[in-house]
Amino acid sequence: MKSVKRSSAATIKKFIIDILNGTSLGIVLTLIPSALVSQLLLLFSGNEIATQIAFMTTLIQSTLPLVAGFAVGQILKLTVIDSGAIALAMFVSAGVVKSTANGTIISGSGVMLNILFVAFLASILVKITEKSFGHFKILLQPLFVAVIAGGIGLMTLQPISVLQTLIGDGVAYATELTPLVMGAALGVIFAFLIVSPLSSVGIAMAISLAGVGSGAANAGITVASFTLALMGASVNPIGGTLAHFVGSPKIQMANMLVKPKLFIPTSIGAAIMGAVATMLNIKGTPFSAGFGFSGLVGPLTAWSESDKSVVSIFSVLLVFVILPIIIATVLKWLFMTKLKMIKAEDLKLTLQ
Structure with a gap:
């Protein structure tokens, strides 16, 4: 009985670490390009090639939830469909896409705490349903995971964004104090x-x-x-x-x-x-x-x-x-x- 409990605890621990590592890999892949060239590009301000490179690296930052979601799926050794479903749920609820009076804009890299929350939620949903849709999996699972996990993520986006800001402000205040x-x-x-x-x-x-x-x-x-x-x-x-x-x-x-x-x-x-x-x-x-x-x-x-x-x-x-x-x-x-x-x-x- 004890060995079963230890085995279950180890499995849960590995699951959590895999999701954290997958999300981190997404952060590294999408944010490092801009970090490495942003200051160098300032030396070529106005140059057309530099402007295009800046546009690309900035756009790459907004793909963080997509890349992180797919990385989570791959580290969990899931199929491409499963990984894609997680990525879609994380993307729609990350806060990188915003609706305005003039249309939809994509900016920033998202609310990290909410991205992590949806990564766990979407991964659990995928694990539960990975064999449920049979031959219709490619049609139904991405929609199911995106609507359920992504929908919940959209509801939690604002309060978690406020929480993330409060934590950051708290650390900053303590550092000043x-x-x-x-x-x-x-x-x-x-x-x-x-x-x-x-x-x-x-x-x-x-x-x-x-x-x-x-x-x-x-x-x-x-x-x-x-x-x-x-x-x-x-x-x-x-x-x-x-x-x-x-x-x-x-x-x-x-x-x-x-x-x-x-x-x-x-x-x-x-x-x-x-x-x-x-x-x-x-x-x-x-x-x-x-x-x-x-x-x-x-x-x-x-x-x-x-x-x-x-x-x-x-x-x-x-x-x-x-x-x-x-x-x-x-x-x-x-x-x-x-x-x-x-x-x-x-x-x-x-x-x-």
Whole structure:
């Protein structure tokens, strides 16, 4: 009986994580193109090609619920029809399509909390009905899931949008009230999320984490990435070492969960850098908060949100390169050489 309960709990846990990861993948696929080229395109303002690229990357952002819905279905190992049904339900209820007196407009990337809610609802409906429509599945299931899950999502869109705004405002207010404490806390929280099964990007989007709160979260992720990379550099190939910050430190997730002691140095570093980023007024957006150094999304966004002065350039370099390397070096010495609490083998990657 206990084994059945454990099995059911594990299945539910995997289902939840799969949906979160699928949604996060949709966020990455649709928002990274704009994040990578938006600042570069400003240098070519008025150029026809640059204008077209800007149009494409902006339009891609509005496909977030569609891409995320399909990604959820694929990660859940559903059929194309099932995945498409989830994507349609998420798209119609995301808030990216709005009716006006002049017609219908598509803008923004949607209300993330509502997108997540409908992702769960639509996925459950698909699981329940995946064999119910027989030969008429291709005709009926997309309509059924879109109308039921999407319809409920349309009803919850406004209240969830208000809730998301309130959460974001609450975090922003707390950050203004106790900036150093909240900066340190956000740095630690996101340094933990980036190496957990949960999505740092999805959670940042869901709570609309912006401004200095986003900057602190980015700083925490960045120093965690450099710390893990440096501590495991002697036992990992150069590609694996670079992948910690060029890609994502989530590659250490298995080691971190098996050896919780690894969270101690990353948390210390993240608390320091979260506070420092807040003091230096490093800012970000809800999207950039979950990336840190990866894809240069964090530093590029921090630069775009700054006043572009020489001081700002130095501050961004300090937070995203100079201090993370210094702190990572100190933490490696402290925990590996001095205290001998952590060994390089604790961070060895199993790469295919």
